[in-house]
Amino acid sequence: MVHGTHNALEDSRNDSILILINDELFPRNEAKISVFDSGYLVGDGVWEALRLHDGKLVFAKDHLNRLWQSAKTVGMKLPFTKEELLEKVSYVLSANSMTDGVHVRIMITRGIKKTPSQDPRLTISGPNIVIIPEFKRASTESKDKGITLFTSTIRRGSPDYLDPRLNCHSKLHEVQALIQAIEAGADEALMLDVNGFVSTCNATNFFMVKNNEVWTSTSKYCMNGITRGKVIEVCHANDIKCVEKDFSLFDVYGADEAFVTGTFGGLTPVIKIDGRTIGSGRYGDMTKKLSELYNELIKSEVKNG
Template identity: 35%
Template structure:
């Protein structure tokens, strides 16, 4: 978020401690201490008049903390199906996808294609036809015991993605970050996606092609378990709520 705010020339961005305080205050005020999902939105703040120029936002940034009870988004036990969308992921020539922003029309159109096909999500390609990510998550494949994930040139390099890449290396599994064609995903031994809400989700079918055996693969399970251990043992504790 800080990098995106810098790229968008935001001024008076709240610091990390202020944002943490706002998150904790929201959670404690609503009694949300477990199974809650938090979405942070940072705007330029109140304008003095209409217009596109950021110079009209004279009152500093506004931070919105949206906390909600969120059931599991994906089936992380049996896996999900994906389809490939016709809508492409934005190129850095247009809107750099490394900027985390609310202009998600491409992703929404891809998700609609996924919904029509009764799929969990939709794979999005870059302008050259290589796999970028899905409409909501990053994506990995396993082939002959090695893991590959697309370069983050056309997608948001997610925090969960980076965490999983570190876990793959710590599990002594070879990891490649490279251009990957769609046919490689069709022929993969295992595929999974990563994201904040879904964590690590197995993929058992893409575009009607069964992935591997059609069941969650051994390396996927290995990394899922490593991720579960990591998230159980680390994190920032929520201050205890004191009743008045």
């Protein structure tokens, strides 16, 4: 099994899932889209991923707000409302008899092109929407064992050329960063911003703990992760000092603990960065506490939703 924050337990039910493509259901091995699709041709699309807990799509409002903002940013007009999109998600979940332990990926591209081209004026259809639901639970191995990071030479983009907050299909720079990390023997990549400060990871947000304070980067050059925001929220609600600031690898190497956050894995401890052991090299007490508080927030969301 590949070790990292996206480790999932094997589930044979995923072999026969139904996938929604433009309001039509297809078996997994028959779910296809045109080679003239904008997302395939030039990475012209936006996406979101949500978790289904006890029949509730957790933090759905936050995810949909981010999706709509991404679509507006790339000049893509969505031909449905947020409520209508949630109805589509509910439809595919119901078709698969899914109620818990599910990861839902929503992908929307600009549409079909007349010919291979970047030009959006050559799009001859409305947006294509694909919804992939999978029975997907995070492996506990990542939390128990922790993950290792390697600092990539690939920097997080500046907001004036590819804003890191944009959840788009163009992820090649993140793939490049991850490849560097894998080749260096690490699980995932830590990425710096254009000024050399710690930004985020290739697919998750980064936090460190020093003297019982929780540090994360400013929002200028990192992904605006939903889980990142919720961790900051639970810190403030529980009198845990959490600061968003510029800090460098100098600070990181001396951290007491470090962890990363993401929709799928929640909080995952980081035990080593660039070959240097972080803190005790184990799942730290603050990380455990924040993970428990985050899980309590999810339970509250489900109960009150």
